[in-house]
Amino acid sequence: MASKSLKQRLEEVTTGSVLDHIKTVVFVYVVLTRLVKVERHLRARGIATTFLEFWTWLNKNLLLFALRCLPAQRKKAEADIAKAKLTIESKLVPQGEAVTRHTSLPAKGHYPEWILNEMGKMDNEIGHAEWKHGKISGAVYHGGDDLTKVIVAAFERYCVSNPLHPDVFPAVRKMEAEIVAMCLRMYNNPTGAGVTTSGGTESIIMSVKTHRDWARATKGITEPEMIVPDTAHAAFDKAAAYFNIKVHTMPVDRATRKVDLNRVSWAINPNTIMLVGSAINFPDGCQDDIVALGKLAQKHHIGMHVDCCLGSFIMPFLEPAGFPVEPFDFRVDGVTAISCDTHKYGFAPKGSSVIMYRNAELRQYQYYVNPSWTGGLYASPSIAGSRPGSIIAGTWAAMQYVGYDGYLKSCREIVGAAKTIAARIKSEFGGKLYVLGNPPASVVAFSSYNPRCSIHEVGDIISHKGWHLNGIVRPDAIHIAVTRLTVPVVDTFIADLHDAVKEAELNPSGKGTMVQLYGLGKVAGALAPSISSQIATAFIDTLYKA
């Protein structure tokens, strides 16, 4: 066998070293990109939070592991969950043989009279919460019979319509365009663009999708991240979960309840697609510093969504109604999108919201277009294909019926009532209760100074007086979203709150559903998130029990 020539040997050595070089380069590249990721994560979350997140994760997994090895503990946890499931079921699903269940189609169709009669029977048999007395936070925002009649008339006329076929239902197309135009004008962007959606969640999901696709097309971002205040609506996390976007949750200031701008600024990196601010937020009804967030967004050339889902038809009327208000709409530089729920303070039927963009160019990133579908060229603006034209007609009708003067009047009354509640909590419960931040609009959240008087227990006691309020966390508090129906019962609310606080102080039991759900966290320690997730899952399962 001939020995290798010098040339052959030289080739071996160089290919070998080229391979080694490539390996080294790839290795360094991988290490560097990982380091960049770690650095960005640390910048966004801070060292303490990162450590805390890791610690919680470790604890949870150690406990889950321990549970697997400790049958007695596991049985107890399983029994707790089973008990909670039964409680939920007994509350939601009518029990017993007396209840008629319709779980298969009737062999023959019923007469209309039978149907309405059966609905009446259901209401009587399984009961329903009274909402007309106004002891409910949010939920029903107008509730007047006159408006209901107008909406039902619009429903009837456009019952079968579908904006997917604008040639068949041209009036529905026109009404949808006009709803968007009216909202854009209210939010001071008449040259902007928008679409209607099925609700605030869809509006937010669409905005996140739009900014993601915009960032991918214009900046090549393939690992998108977004920066969201702790007080922003869960719909942003939901959107991020659907679209696989990394969320950095930013703390809010304890006193003002506005998102910490320094932290937001630190969290921005080349993968950031958008910032989020609320006007107003759901948990405590406060507003983020939209001007400062807009400035940051502009500086970094990223999107900025203002969530006015709840602020809807209240925020734009604060100024004309004479209430103090900080800038929140498209007049703020850097704001690229605003969501506004027509089905909240717009008094439209449920299933109606608007997502608005600074311009029509940005809106195009929301569309879905499939030019090669076997069913023909397919294009749709939002998540749904077919959509209810009746909801659009009902929304248009509500806006025409209430009008500028009607919304102005309801803003005066509703925000006036909310401010009265906040002022009376401050003056009459001084030293016991405090209001979170300085809420500018229709929602007031309050908590307890006294650790022995649990605010969730107060919420539980006041619920026995017929009130349906919302319990929130970080800090533990209760909120009330004032509606047109709440306005007349402000005095009753304050009186009932006095009684509830007294009762909670006299014999703190640490029990009750509002507390129990959160109390479970205290019992189960680090396991709480996984257990409450299981209970929430059971809750949704229960909704589908016939």
Ligand SMILES: *Cc1c(COP(=O)(O)O)cnc(C)c1O
């Ligand atoms: C209600 C609300 C949403 C979501 O609205 P849905 O209509 O329930 O989907 C989003 N943000 C805020 C601040 C809200 O209050």
